[in-house]
Amino acid sequence: MVSPMILIALPLATAFLIVLIGSRVAARWLALAAVALLVGLAPFWFADILRNGPMSIVLADVLPPLGIAFGLDALSAGFVLLIAVSGLLVLLYSVPYIPHAGQFEGAKKAETRYYALFLLLMAGSFGLVMTKDIFNLFVFFEILCISSYILVAYSQEERSLEAGIKYMILGSIGSAFMLVAIGLSYRVAGSLAMNDIGLALAAAPHGYALLVAVLFTLGFGIEAAIFPLNTWLPDAHSSAPSSISAVLSGFVIEVALVVLVRIGISVFGTLMEPALGVLALAGVVVGELAALGQKELKRTLAFSSIGQVSIMLFAFSLGTQSGDWAGLGQLLMHTGAKSALFLVSGYFILRTGSHEIESYRGLARRMPAAAAFFSLAALSLVGMPPFFGFFTKFRIIEVAAAARSALGYAGIVVILFGTVIEAVYLFRIVRVLYGGAIEGARSDALVGIEAAAGADGATPFADGATQGALANAAGSLASAATPTRADLPALAWIAVAGFVALVLVGGFAFPWFDQALQPIAAALATL
Amino acid sequence: MRKVIGFLLIASFAFFIVSLVARDLWVDDPSQVRTLGQAAIGQTIPQSGAANTVTAIVVQFRGLDTLGEVTVLFLSALGVALLSGEFAGRGLSELFADDGGFILHYGTRLVLPLIALVGAYIVAHGHLSPGGGFPGGVLIATAVFAVLMTNAQQRLSTRLMAVIEGLAGLAFVGLGTLGLLGDKFSFLANVLPKGQLGYLFSAGIIPLIYAAVGTKVAAELSTLVTSLTGSDRDGGEDHGASSIPADTQGGAR
Amino acid sequence: MSITTLLLVPLAGFLGGLALAALVPGSKSPRTSGAIQKFVAVAGFALLFVEALATRSSAGVSSIELWLFGFPLHFAMTQLSWYFIAMVTGITLVTVLFSLQGLRDNGKYPLYYVWLFAKTFGMLGVLLANDLLSFFIMWEVMSWCTYFLLQQGGEKSKRAAGSYLVYAVVAGMTLLGGLMYVLFHVGSVEFDAISKAFAGFGAGSVIVALVLILIPMLIEAAAYPAHWWLPSAYANAETGISAYLAAISTRIGIYGMTFFLFAGFGLSVINIASVNKFVSVQEVLMVIGAFTMVVPTFTALFQHDAKELMTWHSIGQGGYMIVGIASSTTLGIAGGLFHVFNHMAYVSLILFSIAAVEYRTGTTNLNKLGGLIKKQPIAYLGMLFGIIGLAGIPPMNGFVSKWLIYRALILSGHPFIALSAIIATLGTILSVYKLIHNTFLGQLPERYNDVKEVGWGMRLPIIFMMAVVWFTGIFPGTILSVIADIQKSLGLEAIAVTAHGVAPSMGQLNMLVINIVFIAALLVSWLIYLAAGKRKHIGQYDNYAAGHFLDASIPYNYNYDFYAGMDHIFGPALHKPPVKRFEQSIVAVVAGASEYLRRLFTGNVTTYAAYVVAAAVVVLLALGGGR
Amino acid sequence: MISVSAVLYTTSIILILLGLYGALTRKNLIRTVISLDVIDLGVNIFLITIGYIKDGRAPIYVVGSGSLSDQAARMADPLPQSLVLTAIVIGFGVTAVALTLIMRLYEKRKTVEVSETRGLKW
Known part of the structure; x- marks a missing residue:
């Protein structure tokens, strides 16, 4: 069995190597190979942990608490699998996408660095779920944050730079809060291992523990997009290159959230739960309603992420194991669906040169596969029965009702309301995609695509009947199997199909996923 | 208005902090090191062979933190290089356009080896005295910085720096992996002989790691400064293959 | 086995159709792929209909449990569900047969049949569901399939589908809320367990559960305050789909209402769910039904589009069903359920006729049509039969069910509801007169001189539905005996039926006699007309108005803005009624909230930083940091 | 008496x-x-202060100035110091990236005013 330390060491080493070699092609292949290796290994760790229990790793031959408490348990192994798989898919997508993501001087060189940054972001996420030491957590948190600040600004347009700055300022305030909390924890516990801190805080005066809990939760909560702290999110997620948006919405906020919840449970006890529950519900309302008013596709999706993450947080904040279980299901579904949505929207933006939803009118005709994937992912996100989203949402409402508290009932109402709003804005987009003729100034952009597509000899829109046929919602569902030239490139198609497969399989094999999530949920409450 | 609201918020925040932890923070004046600190002090010599307990903690006991820290620096150098991709010939370079003149030129060249030497000394003695890879590396980078500041014509190859920092980073990870290969089977384990306390060649892998860190920090800070001042010798272009694969050409706007 | 077949055939039709469309893309061989799809559709729906008819014997005995998606889903066939299943499969088959020729521009709707399969799957699932969870899942499937089916039209239809979606999702979420409420009060989603538990519950819990469950049913049935989505959605769909949707899709709501009032939650539930004699779920339903009868019917009066007019009627007729069933008397339930069948028959008949007209003229605008009686006599007769049924005039079937409902209302002491039913009938008669007059009577516009009757592919379904409408008018017993079986199986008093109507024990009605009298009266007047010897053939233009003789070049179009005077008086109240304004205000509130909450994201990073500090302060304050 | 800490x-x-x-x-x-x-x-400063002890010495063993255990007894807490070392480096990295971002934005927008850096809102 390979030591799980390879999860940290390999991405770091590969990143160093990429910069050392400095070649784009090498960067692509190295990154893909490294992540593919991790994807290959991750299931074995997961299986091993399910069989033999948590695996603790001694670092530097120094036992905790003096050394860093580190290791894999069901939760981290599950998330390692999730991160590795999403990472691999997004890397596949990046290969065709990134050369077009930024139009700036030195873009080719930047592309090499993109892969290094991406690997470091993954390393940060791996470290975040594996560490059981609060300061080590901070270090990995910073790796994750800084790499995302840079990647958000990757395309170096005005909007992405601005988003990067905002993200960074809020992130820095958050890390300062966290550091103070870490200092206070060390002061009272004399240790940095989360276990010891949990015990010490339980014995500490209420006010002291409360301040630590609030500072830590709010500091870390900035990355986890808890309601009033998530103001950076719509900017960052909508301005980043779409591959990065997919990663940020797909697993970065989720990892932060789960780690936060786990620390909340094991270190701060139930101190923060009611506050988090209320904030979560506020987040659902604000996120979904704000998404309703958006005109840009990626901003809509970003606000929808706020709503979705808040739903997860609500489930977690119920404080029951079944709540954690339900929240994890929602998390997995959101990773699949939202990543797919962001990845697809990346090519919508690339093809039309516009962020506005309205300019995608009739795009399904040009990009049938992309539009079909978009619709499927949207269906799952809204929670239509055969899809994954239905079961996870159903679960959450079930546990909320089982909580038999005012917050639980309010949560049911809010989530049901949120679902309605979500259906409205997501299917408004779907309707535009499958809508009639392209109107307005944007059509010339599409003419360009058509010319490019036609030059290849493929004339997918030749006869009128087909045109009508493809304009149909389901028409493109059917044509998804035969993507056209203007559609997603092969690698991007594979990546998106991978995420969509998750939401499809998640629905039909829900019991299986459910079973797999149970030990993870159990591990969430322990360290 | 903003100021008033800001003040009120900060004031109430301050009120809470003070009311919540005042008693704990202000009253006691500790005379005893906390548990973990004591453990670190006690374990430094037997486990690492270093004289500087802080170094022992930084490089060995909490070596993963340091690996992360190095990564953060690497990240920021990478980020600055990436984001300043267009600075070549612009950016802060105007500030550095003034030639320092004869005295500064040669003065800098004179002190350059001295600064670098002191830096190297600090790096090398990290396990014995205050200092180590970070301050030492910064000191070495300062020398580079001084040269760039005083001589407008001076250029530095970021390519070379990238190779150096990549190698240094790989060395760190490689030294860590050494621990995995050894009988302790533990990442970053101190598998080399510890030597005698207080000697330069002691403390196992700690000086080696600090050497890697020092090199890396120096290279990264130099890259950072080079990128920001636009004094990159190589210009903006990539060294790798530059053709976009055929199947990715679809992104025409 | 039979239930499995009923569920699997449409599912296979849907998935197979999708696969087929993917494998034989319309772009390469639209003709072949179209032909294959048509063949599959006819074969599939025919199989379904035969299967449905054959499974009547298994009603009440057959049930299956599917472990689908890890949940046990129970499906069972009851007398009630069989009745609806037979109607669903039958009318779908007729619609498909009609659409073979009637679907204009086939290439435009390549997946029409595929989504029809999906929708049928959803409906059959809802009808067969035997626990609340399966019911909900299939309900959602059905709603979404309706949405996609509606997407199979033009731009307007898609927009309408969007507004349908909002109502459908609201309905679905309310149902989910109800499901959760029941699950946590009873601890089970099995109907047996729920009925047992509800029998011992107080009024409060039962009312909450019933209200949460019935609201989605009423939305689906387009009952009064929630009916605004329907006209635009149905009227802008392809006419074949409109017929199908108006005839049966909406009535799944009626099925759900009947099911939850009398079967799913036990028979006692309707008695428990009352605060006093005047305030009860039953009474509220009747009032809703009364509004549903009157308001949409009079709104229909002022429509200028044949399909839109009919969709308004389709809403209005739902009111009769609601009132009848909610009266919970033997005659009322029988009338309500019978009315579902009758409505299905005559509404599809009328919409087929309209489709036939649209097929030839390309429009359904009542201000542009007229005088087509000689050009399209079959369509004319179809519409004539249909509107006689719709208006509830003997000898067609609509009369029987309405008669039962009137009688039930009066006998159960609801004179005002009965009065509103009669008022609604008046509105119906007025507006169907407008419909048939503006389409077929009056002068033929010149541009329609070359219009011909449609082909046999469309004629035959029209003739068949005419036969159904009249046959069930003469022999209502065929259907009423099925309804009597339903009532028996539910444990209600069954209606006493004869072949031609209702047995004397329940107030005699013999449609054979009525038909004979009716035909005799026609004959007599025909004879008088012949005997009088003053007949003279006149052409369509041999007419005058306002002192002008008309000719083909300047026909005085009576049709234009029919009932303009009434529209002037009542229109303002009906075109923008309080309900519509209420809906708009909800939309405005949500949009306003969205706009307002969006402002939280000011874009100013220092404000964002202030939020962080403010959040810290508020959380500290809320968690008792001040102590 | 006000304490140093x-x-x-x-x-x-x-x-x-x-x-x-x-x-x-x-x-x-x-x-x-x-x-x-x-x-x-x-x-x-906060972190460093946590490591403060009264009359503490730098946590470095010096060969030849008393027994090692004596030295150990008077040492200040080394752990917060090492944490601060890491924190400083991280702070530096963040600042460098932040300033680069702001410079780039200034290039594009010719302003560093917060109120004008609001292209993304609502």
């Missing part, structure tokens, strides 16, 4: 709050970043 704690908390106030009120992005550095400084 009390003074240091007070200083650090005042610095943190001052920095926060700056981040909340300054209208210039550069100043905001400087405010963040002030917060960082406060936090670092």
Whole structure:
């Protein structure tokens, strides 16, 4: 069995190597190979942990608490699998996408660095779920944050730079809060291992523990997009290159959230739960309603992420194991669906040169596969029965009702309301995609695509009947199997199909996923 | 208005902090090191062979933190290089356009080896005295910085720096992996002989790691400064293959 | 086995159709792929209909449990569900047969049949569901399939589908809320367990559960305050789909209402769910039904589009069903359920006729049509039969069910509801007169001189539905005996039926006699007309108005803005009624909230930083940091 | 008698709050970043203070100045020091990236005013 330390060491080493070699092609292949290796290994760790229990790793031959408490348990192994798989898919997508993501001087060189940054972001996420030491957590948190600040600004347009700055300022305030909390924890516990801190805080005066809990939760909560702290999110997620948006919405906020919840449970006890529950519900309302008013596709999706993450947080904040279980299901579904949505929207933006939803009118005709994937992912996100989203949402409402508290009932109402709003804005987009003729100034952009597509000899829109046929919602569902030239490139198609497969399989094999999530949920409450 | 609201918020925040932890923070004046600190002090010599307990903690006991820290620096150098991709010939370079003149030129060249030497000394003695890879590396980078500041014509190859920092980073990870290969089977384990306390060649892998860190920090800070001042010798272009694969050409706007 | 077949055939039709469309893309061989799809559709729906008819014997005995998606889903066939299943499969088959020729521009709707399969799957699932969870899942499937089916039209239809979606999702979420409420009060989603538990519950819990469950049913049935989505959605769909949707899709709501009032939650539930004699779920339903009868019917009066007019009627007729069933008397339930069948028959008949007209003229605008009686006599007769049924005039079937409902209302002491039913009938008669007059009577516009009757592919379904409408008018017993079986199986008093109507024990009605009298009266007047010897053939233009003789070049179009005077008086109240304004205000509130909450994201990073500090302060304050 | 640690704690908390106030009120992005550095400084002082003990010495063993156990008994807590080392480096990295971002934005928009850096809102 390979030591799980390879999860940290390999991405770091590969990143160093990429910069050392400095070649784009090498960067692509190295990154893909490294992540593919991790994807290959991750299931074995997961299986091993399910069989033999948590695996603790001694670092530097120094036992905790003096050394860093580190290791894999069901939760981290599950998330390692999730991160590795999403990472691999997004890397596949990046290969065709990134050369077009930024139009700036030195873009080719930047592309090499993109892969290094991406690997470091993954390393940060791996470290975040594996560490059981609060300061080590901070270090990995910073790796994750800084790499995302840079990647958000990757395309170096005005909007992405601005988003990067905002993200960074809020992130820095958050890390300062966290550091103070870490200092206070060390002061009272004399240790940095989360276990010891949990015990010490339980014995500490209420006010002291409360301040630590609030500072830590709010500091870390900035990355986890808890309601009033998530103001950076719509900017960052909508301005980043779409591959990065997919990663940020797909697993970065989720990892932060789960780690936060786990620390909340094991270190701060139930101190923060009611506050988090209320904030979560506020987040659902604000996120979904704000998404309703958006005109840009990626901003809509970003606000929808706020709503979705808040739903997860609500489930977690119920404080029951079944709540954690339900929240994890929602998390997995959101990773699949939202990543797919962001990845697809990346090519919508690339093809039309516009962020506005309205300019995608009739795009399904040009990009049938992309539009079909978009619709499927949207269906799952809204929670239509055969899809994954239905079961996870159903679960959450079930546990909320089982909580038999005012917050639980309010949560049911809010989530049901949120679902309605979500259906409205997501299917408004779907309707535009499958809508009639392209109107307005944007059509010339599409003419360009058509010319490019036609030059290849493929004339997918030749006869009128087909045109009508493809304009149909389901028409493109059917044509998804035969993507056209203007559609997603092969690698991007594979990546998106991978995420969509998750939401499809998640629905039909829900019991299986459910079973797999149970030990993870159990591990969430322990360290 | 903003100021008033800001003040009120900060004031109430301050009120809470003070009311919540005042008693704990202000009253006691500790005379005893906390548990973990004591453990670190006690374990430094037997486990690492270093004289500087802080170094022992930084490089060995909490070596993963340091690996992360190095990564953060690497990240920021990478980020600055990436984001300043267009600075070549612009950016802060105007500030550095003034030639320092004869005295500064040669003065800098004179002190350059001295600064670098002191830096190297600090790096090398990290396990014995205050200092180590970070301050030492910064000191070495300062020398580079001084040269760039005083001589407008001076250029530095970021390519070379990238190779150096990549190698240094790989060395760190490689030294860590050494621990995995050894009988302790533990990442970053101190598998080399510890030597005698207080000697330069002691403390196992700690000086080696600090050497890697020092090199890396120096290279990264130099890259950072080079990128920001636009004094990159190589210009903006990539060294790798530059053709976009055929199947990715679809992104025409 | 039979239930499995009923569920699997449409599912296979849907998935197979999708696969087929993917494998034989319309772009390469639209003709072949179209032909294959048509063949599959006819074969599939025919199989379904035969299967449905054959499974009547298994009603009440057959049930299956599917472990689908890890949940046990129970499906069972009851007398009630069989009745609806037979109607669903039958009318779908007729619609498909009609659409073979009637679907204009086939290439435009390549997946029409595929989504029809999906929708049928959803409906059959809802009808067969035997626990609340399966019911909900299939309900959602059905709603979404309706949405996609509606997407199979033009731009307007898609927009309408969007507004349908909002109502459908609201309905679905309310149902989910109800499901959760029941699950946590009873601890089970099995109907047996729920009925047992509800029998011992107080009024409060039962009312909450019933209200949460019935609201989605009423939305689906387009009952009064929630009916605004329907006209635009149905009227802008392809006419074949409109017929199908108006005839049966909406009535799944009626099925759900009947099911939850009398079967799913036990028979006692309707008695428990009352605060006093005047305030009860039953009474509220009747009032809703009364509004549903009157308001949409009079709104229909002022429509200028044949399909839109009919969709308004389709809403209005739902009111009769609601009132009848909610009266919970033997005659009322029988009338309500019978009315579902009758409505299905005559509404599809009328919409087929309209489709036939649209097929030839390309429009359904009542201000542009007229005088087509000689050009399209079959369509004319179809519409004539249909509107006689719709208006509830003997000898067609609509009369029987309405008669039962009137009688039930009066006998159960609801004179005002009965009065509103009669008022609604008046509105119906007025507006169907407008419909048939503006389409077929009056002068033929010149541009329609070359219009011909449609082909046999469309004629035959029209003739068949005419036969159904009249046959069930003469022999209502065929259907009423099925309804009597339903009532028996539910444990209600069954209606006493004869072949031609209702047995004397329940107030005699013999449609054979009525038909004979009716035909005799026609004959007599025909004879008088012949005997009088003053007949003279006149052409369509041999007419005058306002002192002008008309000719083909300047026909005085009576049709234009029919009932303009009434529209002037009542229109303002009906075109923008309080309900519509209420809906708009909800939309405005949500949009306003969205706009307002969006402002939280000011874009100013220092404000964002202030939020962080403010959040810290508020959380500290809320968690008792001040102590 | 006011203890050293009390003074240091007070200083650090005042610095943190001052920095926060700056981040909340300054209208210039550069100043905001400087405010963040002030917060960082406060936090670092706070961390160091946690390691403070009365009459402590630097936690470095010196060969030949007394027994090692004697030295160990008088040492200050080395752990917060090592944490601060890491925190400083991280703070530096963040500042470097932040300033680069602001420079790039200034290139594009010719402003570092917070109120004008609001292209993304609502």
